[in-house]
Amino acid sequence: METISKIQINSLNKSYGTLPILDNISIVANRGEFVSLVGPSGCGKSTLFNILAGLETADSGEFRYDNQPFQPQPGKIAYMLQRDALLPWRSALDNAALGLELAGTPRKIAREHAHTYFEIFGLKGFEKSFPWQMSGGMRQRLALLRTFLTEREVMLLDEPFGALDALTRAGLQEWLAEMQAKLRRTILFITHDIEEALLLSERIYIFSHRPAAIREVQEVLIPKPRSVSDSGLVELKARLLSILKPEAEYA
Amino acid sequence: METISKIQINSLNKSYGTLPILDNISIVANRGEFVSLVGPSGCGKSTLFNILAGLETADSGEFRYDNQPFQPQPGKIAYMLQRDALLPWRSALDNAALGLELAGTPRKIAREHAHTYFEIFGLKGFEKSFPWQMSGGMRQRLALLRTFLTEREVMLLDEPFGALDALTRAGLQEWLAEMQAKLRRTILFITHDIEEALLLSERIYIFSHRPAAIREVQEVLIPKPRSVSDSGLVELKARLLSILKPEAEYA
Amino acid sequence: ACSDSTATPAKSGEAATKVPVETLSLALDWVPNTNHTGIYVALAKGWYAEEGIDLKILPYSEAATPESLIASGKAELGIGAAEGIVSAAAAGQSLVSIAAIIQKDTSALVTLKNSGLTSPKMLVGKKYAGFGASYEEPVINSMIKFDGGNGTFENITANVFGYEAVLNKQADFVWIFEGWDEIEAKLRGIDLNVIPITKYGVPDRYTPLIETSADVISKKSDALKRFMKATVRGYEYSITNPKDAADLLINSNPAGTFSNKELVYKSQDYLSPKYKEGATQWGSQTLKMWTDYPRFMFQAGILKDADNKPLTKELDYNKLFSNEFLPKN
Amino acid sequence: MPKFLKIYLPPVLLVIALFAIWQIYVDVSAISSSVLPSPTKIARALVNALPEIWDNTLVTLLETLIGFTVALILGFLFAMLLDNSLLAKRAIYPLLVASQTIPLVAIAPLLIVWFGFDLLPKIIIVWLVCFFPITVGGVDGFAGVDPDAAKIFRALGASKRQIFWKLRLPTALPSLFSGIRIAITYSVAGAILGEYAGAQKGLGRLISLYARSFNRELVFAVVFVTAVFSLLLFGLVSLVQWRIMPWYYQMRQFKK
Amino acid sequence: MPKFLKIYLPPVLLVIALFAIWQIYVDVSAISSSVLPSPTKIARALVNALPEIWDNTLVTLLETLIGFTVALILGFLFAMLLDNSLLAKRAIYPLLVASQTIPLVAIAPLLIVWFGFDLLPKIIIVWLVCFFPITVGGVDGFAGVDPDAAKIFRALGASKRQIFWKLRLPTALPSLFSGIRIAITYSVAGAILGEYAGAQKGLGRLISLYARSFNRELVFAVVFVTAVFSLLLFGLVSLVQWRIMPWYYQMRQFKK
Numbered sequence A, B: 001m002e003t004i005s006k007i008q009i010n011s012l013n014k015s016y017g018t019l020p021i022l023d024n025i026s027i028v029a030n031r032g033e034f035v036s037l038v039g040p041s042g043c044g045k046s047t048l049f050n051i052l053a054g055l056e057t058a059d060s061g062e063f064r065y066d067n068q069p070f071q072p073q074p075g076k077i078a079y080m081l082q083r084d085a086l087l088p089w090r091s092a093l094d095n096a097a098l099g100l101e102l103a104g105t106p107r108k109i110a111r112e113h114a115h116t117y118f119e120i121f122g123l124k125g126f127e128k129s130f131p132w133q134m135s136g137g138m139r140q141r142l143a144l145l146r147t148f149l150t151e152r153e154v155m156l157l158d159e160p161f162g163a164l165d166a167l168t169r170a171g172l173q174e175w176l177a178e179m180q181a182k183l184r185r186t187i188l189f190i191t192h193d194i195e196e197a198l199l200l201s202e203r204i205y206i207f208s209h210r211p212a213a214i215r216e217v218q219e220v221l222i223p224k225p226r227s228v229s230d231s232g233l234v235e236l237k238a239r240l241l242s243i244l245k246p247e248a249e250y251a
Numbered sequence C: 001a002c003s004d005s006t007a008t009p010a011k012s013g014e015a016a017t018k019v020p021v022e023t024l025s026l027a028l029d030w031v032p033n034t035n036h037t038g039i040y041v042a043l044a045k046g047w048y049a050e051e052g053i054d055l056k057i058l059p060y061s062e063a064a065t066p067e068s069l070i071a072s073g074k075a076e077l078g079i080g081a082a083e084g085i086v087s088a089a090a091a092g093q094s095l096v097s098i099a100a101i102i103q104k105d106t107s108a109l110v111t112l113k114n115s116g117l118t119s120p121k122m123l124v125g126k127k128y129a130g131f132g133a134s135y136e137e138p139v140i141n142s143m144i145k146f147d148g149g150n151g152t153f154e155n156i157t158a159n160v161f162g163y164e165a166v167l168n169k170q171a172d173f174v175w176i177f178e179g180w181d182e183i184e185a186k187l188r189g190i191d192l193n194v195i196p197i198t199k200y201g202v203p204d205r206y207t208p209l210i211e212t213s214a215d216v217i218s219k220k221s222d223a224l225k226r227f228m229k230a231t232v233r234g235y236e237y238s239i240t241n242p243k244d245a246a247d248l249l250i251n252s253n254p255a256g257t258f259s260n261k262e263l264v265y266k267s268q269d270y271l272s273p274k275y276k277e278g279a280t281q282w283g284s285q286t287l288k289m290w291t292d293y294p295r296f297m298f299q300a301g302i303l304k305d306a307d308n309k310p311l312t313k314e315l316d317y318n319k320l321f322s323n324e325f326l327p328k329n
Numbered sequence D, E: 001m002p003k004f005l006k007i008y009l010p011p012v013l014l015v016i017a018l019f020a021i022w023q024i025y026v027d028v029s030a031i032s033s034s035v036l037p038s039p040t041k042i043a044r045a046l047v048n049a050l051p052e053i054w055d056n057t058l059v060t061l062l063e064t065l066i067g068f069t070v071a072l073i074l075g076f077l078f079a080m081l082l083d084n085s086l087l088a089k090r091a092i093y094p095l096l097v098a099s100q101t102i103p104l105v106a107i108a109p110l111l112i113v114w115f116g117f118d119l120l121p122k123i124i125i126v127w128l129v130c131f132f133p134i135t136v137g138g139v140d141g142f143a144g145v146d147p148d149a150a151k152i153f154r155a156l157g158a159s160k161r162q163i164f165w166k167l168r169l170p171t172a173l174p175s176l177f178s179g180i181r182i183a184i185t186y187s188v189a190g191a192i193l194g195e196y197a198g199a200q201k202g203l204g205r206l207i208s209l210y211a212r213s214f215n216r217e218l219v220f221a222v223v224f225v226t227a228v229f230s231l232l233l234f235g236l237v238s239l240v241q242w243r244i245m246p247w248y249y250q251m252r253q254f255k256k
């Protein structure tokens, strides 16, 4: 696997008013890599994504894309927000097809294309449902599908599986891994599930409490596809958990 | 521990139009028990809670509360919805105090009382923040706090920890368990995390895919407080996972 | 007759006799102008108060005509025209003229000089900016016919600016009082063709006049007499002191009512001699005048009853007017 | 009870009740017709004058529709402009408000002096009446865009144009239609006001004519006709709204 | 540039520019003053007639404020009523709309015949003008409640009263204020329309008086005064809104 730095962040800082959020964050993701970000709730992960997607501005920091200096701007990178923000006036199918439509694909074709994924995403039969007629997990899957169909080289996914049960989640994790292997997309991924991060990532950044600084970078060299029972993975999981969670038992 | 049936559902059915959602669901939770519901995304868990909370009506079924026949009606049972639905015009503190206020507590006292929990919930310093100034996880914690402060004998929690990292989650799980032991509240809990269910529950209901039927009822007799490394728990987890997730590895 | 009025003495200290004060409201036909001078003079001089009359001049209303205000009891008195009284009578509303403000008709149709429209027959197909009375159309049509024109004109109901519409060439002709509107135009340096109404077959009539209703007459005849006594004094004073009277008119109204005081003076000079020209007493009316015009209207078939059908029976002309409220001298 | 009855019966019954009370009041109090005519008298007058009224209604409707259409187009464009440029919004919005504070009765005669007695001044008044609510409805609507949805669109690389058509416009529709419904409500009365100041034809002229000839019944009859046509237009707009954004109604209906 | 300049400079500059163009146009075209007087002439007329105008302004403002206040209270109560009962909404809403379609010029004379030349008929017209936007704003606002938030309240056992004060009202505020802003915009013009029909005092009476006496400059001057006072009232309402719901503005500002 050639390692071309696809996207790189150096010494990023950000605060809201007097509240410091991001403290000297540096991150790199090579082409085709899957990079996870793990950290306490409220530390600044979503803020980092917002900045990368060009939706908010950093106070300081340097960005590189394909090894070229670059100023984050909307549209360059696909982004799945933590809140689904589906459009209430669009059916599930139309919501999914939104990215394609915006990229100029004629509506009919965009819908047809989007429809091919409804089975995999467990949304079959709900093509015509409106967002408010769907369960929390279904909405999340729909939002993921919409992001995926945007077809950008880099994707930011903010807790895409947070509302899914283990089975549904496993299916989509698998699909995501396969898809990435095939298309060589670069994915930045926020999750609270260490196991999920370990199963999918080439590299895991562990953030400190707010203001988020990078506490630990963990390369995961175990060959893919991985299994939760891989001994290397189990070991790493124990290590990371011990960093994150001093004690997993109740006193 | 005396076992008084606190809340009981018998042969509940519900469909949306022609889409059957709940198929002959029967559930029981005794006083002071913690009961978890686990099932595939979109199967009907939230719908069940809506019915119990009196927000939607069942097509058929029987309910008992304290062993008396009862018709679910709003206000009887505390309910934390899957979507936080915080009020955008209220600060974090005022959002948290809402339940108390509605119960008639004077605003000032309600706020003071709510404030004592901000530390535990990791919201200290954000008392005056508005919902849109908070991270996804912080909002979720705030919604949980609001529900808890409502002080009902029965609480319905719909994925209260879905957006939280392991550490924050563990802290709140612990707090929830202690709180419940002390106050003997009866809790119905939707989660996608089997381990979490096992750590906290007296009983776990496993739902089938939509229309949701009960596939399995698992009593968890391991004495509390429990630890993820308790051998009984590890065993049960493996059993339940095997039911839920035929294969946890990628082919 | 005035038993219902309270016994409070007149405010004016000059009131010698202790007559009970009666409130009367008078509705104007137009914003204040020299047609109304005598009334404003009598009011300003306290002559109504002397008679135990508390006269309220109602503000001119764009919306409610004096006739409708009298009919609904909101006013006892109004400024009107013979045409109005006759058409109201035809429609079954009993209005009574109790004084002619000017003895001879001074109203006319006017066009812009350079329009070349100098006689009624030329008005066929032209735009008329009316003031919204139902009699305008039949009267003008009869003039056109009399003049040998065949056809009709375009009747526009302009509630507000009929006269200005003509000056700005948005309409071709309008019906005005020479003593006011025409002088106004002259002062502005605008030349008009004047087509007097009476020159084209329409019999002379009293316009403007003071009107009231049969109902008021039956209930407040004494008050009406006292009102008329003061009013006559007012107009007599205006006849002999045009300049003074004009000033009283000006000062009785809000600043800006008369944008050009010169107009008031000029107009007053023109009207003062005309108020009672050819009559023994200001305000008096003759049955002849009250017969010729209504009969003409009736015969032309332009009087309409309440259901908008042509009237089939002549009116009782004696009921249209009354001189009995004028002071006997 | 069938749905349409549920919707239409209550107001119809209420109207009938009100008319009945009115009739009885007039009959009992023997109030003069020139102060308050009874519904039956009004109805009779209406029937008698129907051809005349119908003739004039058409003129008024024409003015209304032209003025409204122009207001719709311009109001929409203005809302877009104001939404796109903060400077334009700051500069123009106060003037828009100011334009509405001008008493129409004061400018109606001016319009006549400037534009004569034809349709133009009436159309201008209808436009003036309709333009503001439509623009405000649009501006408020555009401002109500869900910030997260806007993020999504920008993140998806949507062009300004796409954001407009696929996000801002659908979001703005409910509010825009509120404005349009207000506008159409006032539009006919606007045309009548214009005619009242001076017109050859139209319901406004009839009102002024009838009012001056002590024909209170016919005034009421014309007012009634005005209300009926306004309501018809209002209903039409509501229908269009319902066709354009069914999701809006469905959502509300379900989630109540 | 300080914030308040950023906000107030653009409209002020625009107004100045418009007046300048107007002045130049009048000077160059030598158009008659009776068709379009120049701003300087209007200003001079205004200054001369100031005491008179001020006197009448007070009357108009009094009518406006009373009518508006009554409309505010009744509009609010009505919105609550309509929101609480589907039957009431169905029965009354169409009549409310109908009430607005009635041309005021037609009923102004009736009001005078019924209630005379005092303040009452003007107050009624102001009320009629303001009542509808406030009620509609309220009803639309109440209808916009987030269904999930409503679920939360019901689940928390909130009483109808509590749901109203703590959920429906705060949700409705933006829309309610939209309605109030529209109402206040039209309120002064409403009072003037009422006075125009017939009044002892007030700006509307001045307009009618000045208009009939060919005093175009003063007509414009009074219209100008009307606009200024309307805008002041509008500003006042906006200020109150800003004080009552700061969160609304903060959120929008931040998340844009």
Ligand SMILES: Nc1ncnc2c1ncn2[C@@H]1O[C@H](COP(=O)(O)OP(=O)(O)OP(=O)(O)O)[C@@H](O)[C@H]1O
Pocket (backbone or CB within 6 Å): A126, A129, A132, A133, A134, A135, A136, A137, A138, A163, B016, B021, B040, B041, B042, B043, B044, B045, B046, B047, B048, B082, B210, D254
């Ligand atoms: N208002 C509605 N109208 C029609 N269908 C609905 C409605 N609400 C929910 N559904 C359907 O009911 C089913 C169950 O939804 P529910 O929200 O109960 O699922 P859930 O078990 O909570 O899923 P998740 O874990 O994803 O939250 C879904 O298929 C959904 O599409």
Ligand SMILES: Nc1ncnc2c1ncn2[C@@H]1O[C@H](COP(=O)(O)OP(=O)(O)OP(=O)(O)O)[C@@H](O)[C@H]1O
Pocket (backbone or CB within 6 Å): A016, A019, A021, A040, A041, A042, A043, A044, A045, A046, A047, A048, A082, A210, B126, B129, B132, B133, B134, B135, B136, B137, B138, B163, E254
């Ligand atoms: N618009 C804003 N104004 C002020 N503070 C904000 C704003 N948005 C976010 N914050 C604050 O920034 C911090 C980081 O928020 P962020 O959403 O990035 O957290 P996160 O790491 O994504 O958390 P979570 O895992 O809970 O989603 C939080 O403390 C939050 O309160």
Ligand SMILES: Cc1ncc(C[n+]2csc(CCO)c2C)c(N)n1
Pocket (backbone or CB within 6 Å): C029, C030, C033, C080, C081, C082, C083, C107, C131, C175, C176, C177, C180, C181, C207
């Ligand atoms: C100053 C002044 N100008 C015009 C009219 C309108 N007007 C009403 S009756 C009539 C003549 C017919 O009798 C005219 C011209 C008026 N009343 N006062």
Ligand SMILES: [Mg+2]
Pocket (backbone or CB within 6 Å): A045, A046, A047, A082, A158, B135, B136, B137
């Ligand atoms: Mg986040």
Ligand SMILES: [Mg+2]
Pocket (backbone or CB within 6 Å): A135, A136, A137, B045, B046, B047, B082, B158
């Ligand atoms: Mg759910």
